[in-house]
Amino acid sequence: MKLGWIIRGVLLGALAVAVFGPLVNMLLWAVAERWYFPAKLPIEYGFSYWERVFRPRGNAMESLFNSVVIAGGTVALCLAVALPAGYALARLRLPLRSLILLAFLLPQAVPNLAVYINVARIFYSLGLNGTIAGVVLVHTVHGLLFAVWITTAAFAAVDRELEQAARNMGAGPLRTFFTVTLPLAAPGILASAIFVFLESLDEFTGTYFVGVPDVMTLPLLLYNASAGGNYQIASITALILLIPSIGFMLFVERFLRADVLAKMGG
Amino acid sequence: MRSASLDVERVAIRYGATPVLHDVSLTVAPGQFVALLGASGCGKTSLLRAISGFVRVASGRITVSGEDITNLPPERRDMAMVFQSYALWPHMTVAGNIGYGLKLRRVNRAGRAKRIAEVLRLLGLDGLADRPVTELSGGQRQRVALGRALAINPRILLLDEPLSNLDARIRQTVRHEIKALQKELGITAVHVTHDREEAMVMADRIAVMNAGRIVQFGTPAGVYNRPNSAFVATFLGADNVVALDAHSDEQTVRIAAATDHDAATLHRANGAGAGVHLVETLNGSAQAHFRAASARLIGAGDAAPDALVLRGRIAQCSYPGGVFRYAIAVGSQQFMVDDARERVPGEAVGIAVPAQALHIFPASGHA
Numbered sequence: 001m002k003l004g005w006i007i008r009g010v011l012l013g014a015l016a017v018a019v020f021g022p023l024v025n026m027l028l029w030a031v032a033e034r035w036y037f038p039a040k041l042p043i044e045y046g047f048s049y050w051e052r053v054f055r056p057r058g059n060a061m062e063s064l065f066n067s068v069v070i071a072g073g074t075v076a077l078c079l080a081v082a083l084p085a086g087y088a089l090a091r092l093r094l095p096l097r098s099l100i101l102l103a104f105l106l107p108q109a110v111p112n113l114a115v116y117i118n119v120a121r122i123f124y125s126l127g128l129n130g131t132i133a134g135v136v137l138v139h140t141v142h143g144l145l146f147a148v149w150i151t152t153a154a155f156a157a158v159d160r161e162l163e164q165a166a167r168n169m170g171a172g173p174l175r176t177f178f179t180v181t182l183p184l185a186a187p188g189i190l191a192s193a194i195f196v197f198l199e200s201l202d203e204f205t206g207t208y209f210v211g212v213p214d215v216m217t218l219p220l221l222l223y224n225a226s227a228g229g230n231y232q233i234a235s236i237t238a239l240i241l242l243i244p245s246i247g248f249m250l251f252v253e254r255f256l257r258a259d260v261l262a263k264m265g266g
Numbered sequence: 267m268r269s270a271s272l273d274v275e276r277v278a279i280r281y282g283a284t285p286v287l288h289d290v291s292l293t294v295a296p297g298q299f300v301a302l303l304g305a306s307g308c309g310k311t312s313l314l315r316a317i318s319g320f321v322r323v324a325s326g327r328i329t330v331s332g333e334d335i336t337n338l339p340p341e342r343r344d345m346a347m348v349f350q351s352y353a354l355w356p357h358m359t360v361a362g363n364i365g366y367g368l369k370l371r372r373v374n375r376a377g378r379a380k381r382i383a384e385v386l387r388l389l390g391l392d393g394l395a396d397r398p399v400t401e402l403s404g405g406q407r408q409r410v411a412l413g414r415a416l417a418i419n420p421r422i423l424l425l426d427e428p429l430s431n432l433d434a435r436i437r438q439t440v441r442h443e444i445k446a447l448q449k450e451l452g453i454t455a456v457h458v459t460h461d462r463e464e465a466m467v468m469a470d471r472i473a474v475m476n477a478g479r480i481v482q483f484g485t486p487a488g489v490y491n492r493p494n495s496a497f498v499a500t501f502l503g504a505d506n507v508v509a510l511d512a513h514s515d516e517q518t519v520r521i522a523a524a525t526d527h528d529a530a531t532l533h534r535a536n537g538a539g540a541g542v543h544l545v546e547t548l549n550g551s552a553q554a555h556f557r558a559a560s561a562r563l564i565g566a567g568d569a570a571p572d573a574l575v576l577r578g579r580i581a582q583c584s585y586p587g588g589v590f591r592y593a594i595a596v597g598s599q600q601f602m603v604d605d606a607r608e609r610v611p612g613e614a615v616g617i618a619v620p621a622q623a624l625h626i627f628p629a630s631g632h633a
Contacts, residue, residue, distance in 0.1 A: 164320055165353035167340040169367035169418065179366075183357045 086151030130214035154188025269296035277326030304475035346415035560623035
């Protein structure tokens with residue numbers, strides 16, 4: 001009995017270290033001024049690296065700006081495709097429905113590097129290499145999988161009779177979509193948008209092949225910093241990248257639980 | 267109030283290659299309440315959905331007050347439907363649901379508020395306007411669904427089993443409420459149900475449906491007392507069925523004796539005279555239908571005048587309230603009979619079915 005509790009305690013402790021250990025390490029590096037090998041903890045604490053990251057000439061702010069613009073653009077483009085596609089896949093009797101859904105999986109099914117090298121070559125000839133638009137396109141291909149699949153599920157979950165009730169009351173198809181279908185599917189669509197946003201913010205390989213050196217994003221900055229052995233800059237950049245993720249979790253906590261989960265239950 | 271007439275002319279519906287409605291015709295007069303009554307799968311809901319525009323008609327015509335609406339989209343038919351699931355919009359309040367159709371009709375804010383208040387008062391929902399519909403009870407949701415339909419003053423009110431999700435006690439009162447409202451507003455209504463009693467209580471006319479056809483159309487008393495087929499008789503509760511050998515002439519029906527029943531000569535119903543109800547001349551093998559409530563029990567050796575008497579034993583007794591309900595074993599069959607007197611299982615009894623309680627049809631091969 002007692003042994004069981006001890007084992008449980010040890011296992012939970014190990015799990016906590018596995019989850020929070022790297023985070024603590026990152027937090028320490030972010031505020032370390034000097035930290036050499038034999039020392040278990042930083043030798044000197046300070047914020048001078050933060051100043052370097054955020055100083056106007058430093059490229060952190062530019063990378064952050066790029067990252068957010070690219071992620072926003074990716075979300076907009078993904079939704080522009082996923083809203084009509086998801087509605088059609090959920091509502092219309094399309095032939096090859098599952099084949100179309102599978103097609104969105106295809107870019108994930110083959111090795112990314114091979115794809116991106118070819119994409120970079122083609123974009124180069126189109127003049128899209130090194131532009132924000134090019135990076136947005138690459139991220140969109142990646143994000144469409146989540147966007148289309150989640151949006152399709154969200155639309156499919158809207159009870160058809162609710163739409164019929166609107167038609168019956170005198171609303172045309174378009175009006176029905178905007179007053180009934182879309183608001184009811186909104187939580188799912190929002191979830192897919194956030195997912196795409198986070199995926200784009202985090203994306204490295206595609207950005208590396210299509211964007212570098214003209215378009216810098218936070219993950220690229222992080223890579224450069226840690227490849228150059230500058231753990232302080234890398235940790236601070238990683239912390240900045242964490243902010244949207246935490247925001248997402250808070251959002252899921254607040255808005256999605258009651259509404260969406262209740263609907264999933266029936 | 268605008269009352270419209272509804273005409274369904276030889277409408278057929280197919281789902282793929284499967285026909286679900288065969289050339290059905292139905293006329294509903296302005297202000298009339300018609301029930302489509304039938305078992306599940308008989309096509310009653312398909313007919314209602316064809317009228318509301320959600321199911322495409324393969325052939326035939328649907329007109330409202332003379333205007334052909336067969337090919338109009340649902341939103342241009344000016345009908346209001348109460349769905350079986352209520353189909354209330356969960357992201358709107360009670361007022362939002364009821365006011366939706368008014369907004370589409372460009373009623374201004376003040377006009378909407380006035381109409382919503384009127385409807386809520388009419389349905390006894392005062393004070394609930396700003397509640398989300400997800401917080402309402404089943405009975406309240408049903409009223410909101412009805413209110414949403416009535417708010418727009420539709421030409422025709424369509425009811426798709428609107429009471430089937432309510433519990434039995436509430437259902438009884440809501441039946442009368444809907445009927446009273448419909449009469450008060452003078453609105454033309456078509457109601458789909460599989461519940462015989464509900465159709466009888468609510469409707470002015472009942473269309474009994476079977477296998478994609480309307481098999482009988484008439485007043486509640488008409489279809490109840492003069493079913494035109496064995497199917498309608500059984501569906502409307504005359505579900506005790508006796509196979510017998512019978513011959514009829516202008517005045518009488520002669521029934522030959524058999525192991526389970528006595529010979530009898532009974533009067534035929536004609537004009538005002540009560541008697542056996544026939545739809546065609548009997549000439550040999552036939553099936554007689556009667557209701558548990560219209561037969562009575564007599565002693566094993568007793569005779570009954572102008573009645574068919576079956577001889578059997580009490581197999582089971584229950585008391586649903588008011589009268590005792592007996593299952594009587596007659597030969598290999600069982601019949602249900604109501605009787606006021608308490609008797610013990612095993613007792614030998616006679617079932618006396620008065621002539622006017624009998625509906626006899628030529629044998630169709632199966633009961």
